[in-house]
Amino acid sequence: MDDRGSGSVRVLHVDDDARLLELAATFLEREGGFEVTTTTDVDEALAILDADPVDCVVSDYDMPGTDGLAFLSAVRDRDGDIPFILFTGKGSEEIAGEAIAAGVTEYLQKESATEQYTVLANRIENAVSKHRAERAARDADERRKRMLERVTDAFFSLDRSLRVTYANHRAAEWMAHDGDAEGEQLVDLVPGAAAAFVERCRLALDERRAVTFEERVPGGDGNRWVEVRAYPDDQGLSVYFRDVTGRKERRRELERSERRFRGIFLEHSNPMLLIDPESGAIENANHASAAFYGYSRAELRSMNIDDINTLPPEEVARRREQADERDREQFRFEHTLADGTVRTVEVFSSPVPVGDDTLLFSIVHDVTDRNA
Incomplete structure (x- = not known):
């Protein structure tokens, strides 16, 4: 098991001088509390790394059959x-330059004094601490990216110049980008919606506040509608968006249906009422209702159906319960008009969805003369 994330620091020290290895291990274990494994053989060192990874490698430069680089x-x-x-006694600017170019973490020349091991211990501790912090940040970033790849929303992050720093696969699909979108400017990736996106994203960054908006963007099968949520932070902007084309189309169709319904409702020759089935409040009334009852439409909308019914409240409640048990009901009531006249009416009612609510759509027929 690789437990390099634990508190202990394991060091592999490779040098062809066995006496120096023993001396260095003694100081490093005492000075830094490290766990030190030593070997004079490079092949053995590689075998140790394959079998049990360590936190840091310390190596001489000049060794039999090979060198430190x-x-x-x-x-x-x-x-x-x-x-x-x-960690070498063969020091020169040329070797130091080669070591740095090869990617060595630290270059340290051996000295005769034992204080060199204190310096070496500090270099090891600093290098391992930095490496662990970088690895932890990478691991956290990878976990975040894996999570973002699993979410159904498209997601991308932007730096403060609106350059993409990350985009999950769904965002890349929307951007129609074949490769890695990282490093690209948002304005270049979504040209069809560039002006709106840039304006709103810049607003979120400048004012440091989240923004939510809907925008039409290019898609694989034509323009699509997306709902965008952008959240600023110290690094830039996190942007989530989802396809809401179907929702927009359903909303538009519902609005068209409601407009048609309102047109038919308002102009129909029969009195029609929209009533809250729970409270009995009259939510809407057409022009024929105003003419029949003698109230304006605004007055009717401020009234309750019980203001018109002459039946006892318990009988009205009983009939409402019966109406709730069936989809369509027809009842006979006594309704009082604005001038005090009482008319016998048959009310045909049916529940209809209106926005997020369900109201009772009631058509009123005056049957007073039929019963005379």
Whole structure:
């Protein structure tokens, strides 16, 4: 098991001088509390790395059959970013330059005094701490990306110049981007909606507040509607969006249906009422209702059906319960008009959806003369 994330620091020290290895291990274990494994053989060192990964490699430069930079290359093939400290007595600007170019973490020349091991311990501790912090940040970023790839919303993040720093696969599909969108400007990725997107995203960044909006954007089968939610942070902007084309179309169709219904409702020759089935409040009344009852439409909308019914409230409640048990009901009532006249009416009622509510759509027929 690779437990390099634990508190202990395991060091592999490779040098062809066995006496120096023993001395260095003693100081490193005492000075830094490290767990030190030593070897004079590069092949054995690689076998140790394969069997039990460590937190840091310390290596001499000049060793029989190889050198520290060739060993570094072999280590990097196994672990691309493990801290590697070249601790050598063969120091020169040329070797130091080669080591830095090869990607060595630290370059440290051996000294005769034992204080060099205190310096080495500090270099190891700093290199491992930095490496662990970078790895933790990468792991957290990878977890976040895996989570964002699983969400159904398209997601991308922007820096403060509105350049894409990450886009999940759904966002890449919307952007019609074949490769990695990272580093691209938003205005170049969504040209069909660039002006609206840039304006609103810039607003969220400048005012440091979340914004939500709907916008038409290019899609694989033509223009589509998306709902966009953008959240600013210190690094830039996190943007989520989802396809709401179907919802928009359903909403438009519902609005068209409601407009047709309102047109038919308002102009129909029979009195018609929309009533809240729970409270009995009259939510709407057509022109024929105003003419029949003698109240204006505004007055009717401020009234309750019980203001018109002459039946006792318990009988009205009983009939409402019966109406709730069936989809369509027809009842006979006594309704009082504005001038005090009482008329016998038959009310044909049916529940209808109106917006987010369900109201009782009632058609009123005056049958007073029929019973005379």
